[in-house]
Amino acid sequence: TRTSRPQRLLQAVCINAVRGNPDSVIAAIDHFCQNQEWAMNVGDEKGAILDSVVMETSPSTVLELGTYCGYSAVRIMRLLPPATRFITLEMNPDYAAVARQVIQHAGLQDKVCLVEGKSADLIPKMADMFGIRTFDFVFFDHWKDCYLPDIRLLEDCGLLDQGSVVLADNVLCPGAPEYLDYVRSSLRFSSRFYRSHLEYTRVLDGLERSEYLGHRDAQRD
Numbered sequence: 001t002r003t004s005r006p007q008r009l010l011q012a013v014c015i016n017a018v019r020g021n022p023d024s025v026i027a028a029i030d031h032f033c034q035n036q037e038w039a040m041n042v043g044d045e046k047g048a049i050l051d052s053v054v055m056e057t058s059p060s061t062v063l064e065l066g067t068y069c070g071y072s073a074v075r076i077m078r079l080l081p082p083a084t085r086f087i088t089l090e091m092n093p094d095y096a097a098v099a100r101q102v103i104q105h106a107g108l109q110d111k112v113c114l115v116e117g118k119s120a121d122l123i124p125k126m127a128d129m130f131g132i133r134t135f136d137f138v139f140f141d142h143w144k145d146c147y148l149p150d151i152r153l154l155e156d157c158g159l160l161d162q163g164s165v166v167l168a169d170n171v172l173c174p175g176a177p178e179y180l181d182y183v184r185s186s187l188r189f190s191s192r193f194y195r196s197h198l199e200y201t202r203v204l205d206g207l208e209r210s211e212y213l214g215h216r217d218a219q220r221d
Ligand SMILES: O=C(CSCCNC(=O)c1cc(-c2ccc(F)cc2)cc(O)c1O)c1ccc(O)c(O)c1
Pocket: 040, 041, 042, 066, 068, 091, 092, 093, 141, 142, 143, 144, 169, 170, 173, 174, 198, 199
């Protein structure tokens, strides 16, 4: 049978990227998506914003929802020390299989814990499964209509601490309107929008950075 797009992306990484060099893996994927086939990686433009938010947060615990081919996992973990706890969830087993190989090609397999399953099922088990109390940084890049239920679930499970940062991809395209309304109206979050473009295109998109202010109640009316 024909190869899948993720498999063709992985092939481009194996051919064009230097083993153990995360920057060459990122460049190989961006080149593939710019010149061969579009794929839903956060990309180089939004990726640079992701890099800056990660560096200013310098988290010791990181959760990513939506691994896809591992592009953002490599982007994030190439910036952080080996002691960082990094957990990434992917519900699609075919994507997960490709992501494991991309992450391995980058030489980051010892720093990344990729878990297959649904975020709604796995988030409540984070503390028990991984001994993680709270996440300093969370990257949302999975199903867009799961952003709102999942940030509520993170709050309810006590997995966010004062100062925790949640960065959400695609808040304009494909869009996450209910999520934006929630984080922008909640007194428990301080949010700001980073204007950018849909990966490898000129379509408007952006990232929303929401900092958790602590366990308060009441909504801004
Ligand atoms: O793909 C999934 C769910 S996770 C991917 C979420 N990410 C996106 O959907 C996503 C989408 C776009 C985008 C796509 C088309 C456009 F025209 C414009 C934008 C861009 C992004 O940056 C994204 O992150 C999944 C598929 C099958 C399964 O069987 C399963 O189990 C899971």
